[in-house]
Amino acid sequence: MTVLSPRPDLWSLDPDVLHLNHGSYGAVPRRTQELLAALRAETEANPMLWFRSVAERLTTSRLELAAYLNTDPAGFALVPNASAGITAALATLPIRPGRRIVLTNHAYGAVRFAAERFARASQAEVVIVDLPLEADDETVVAVISAELDERASVLVVDQISSETATVLPIAQLVEVCKARGIPTVVDGAHAPALIDSPAADGADFWTGNFHKWPASPRATAGLVVAEKWRRETLPLIVSWSEHDERLPERFDMQGTYDYAPWIAAPESLRVLDELNWPVRRAQLSALIDEGAKVVAKALGTCVAEVAHPAATMRLVELPFRGERNPAAGAAFKVRASKELKAEITLTSFDDRVFVRLSAHAYNSRRDYELLAERLPALF
Ligand SMILES: Cc1ncc(COP(=O)(O)O)c(C=O)c1O
Structure with a gap:
């Protein structure tokens, strides 16, 4: 071994x-924990000064996190977790009455709840596609594609599933959806640090956690939004940046909030790099x-x-x-x-x-x- x-x-x-x-x-x-503690000490030494400095520090951190994902920083927003990323994506997409939100039986339970909430609100329905545990890529693409007809409003699919720890063929699925005009939401909660350039496949929305495999402080995740949705994608908390035309900045300021984990997050990427x-x-x-x-x-x-x-x-x-x-x-x-x-x-x-x-x-x-x-x- x-x-x-x-x-x-x-x-x-x-x-x-x-x-x-x-x-x-x-x-x-430890190193990231120490930085986090130092940032919190700085906050408590002068909260006013700290909050005046947050916007600039968030920009620096966000650019580093976007570069790590190898994604366009203009389409990369910070969110507290993948659950928030999925929720913001589903809140943006038009889901009409009688239409379908398509998921698989490998989907994370809370993501299924999110789909159910938005389906209820739009009088739409959730369709769960059954993929066998040991399905190969060809089977996965064929079985999901069979459900992607004109009733589908969106496909929500795992990049790496939680229950089954399986990597799904996202690039092929995104291609099928694009060809049929169906938006895709990719749940990449486990993808950062396990898949290189995980947000590169052209999905409409991709979300992933930095607080899992990249070992960043908890409540640090990213939402990557395709250009066509950037103007209308809104953070879950309505705050002062509500009318900012730039997606990342709109998501940065979430009221009085603990921004230290987002600012400390890149330190863990440096630790992984050194390893x-x-x-x-x-x-x-x-x-x-x-x-x-x-x-x-x-x-x-x-x-x-x-x-x-x-x-x-x-x-x-x-x-x-x-x-x-x-x-x-x-x-x-x-x-x-x-x-x-x-x-x-x-x-x-x-x-x-x-x-x-x-x-x-x-x-x-x-x-x-x-x-x-x-x-x-x-x-
Ligand atoms: C596949 C998948 N999606 C979403 C989530 C939710 O992540 P979070 O708790 O960071 O919102 C998880 C968490 O384990 C997950 O494994």
């Missing part, structure tokens, strides 16, 4: 805990491949064979099947945390249940070996 140096000097994570779920809430390197992230990510892919197998072997199960697994996440099947039961899932995670000192998350697909394992720069082989030793005790 790949030998990696987990660099505990860079992270403040509790060394007595197995941190195997970066995918949910990320983890912020030689593209090489490190390839090493982490090898690590999670092997680590997931070690855990699956201990459980007597297997690693889900999705067509394109996310670079640093894998699904290990649990040794039972059943209906989706969020309360039982939450209780299981609490037991893993308390009894095994392991932070893991569960996902499900059809009647199959999985542990979704992550690998980030602080993980090593030992983490997965220890989980493999401990996890069978919970069954």
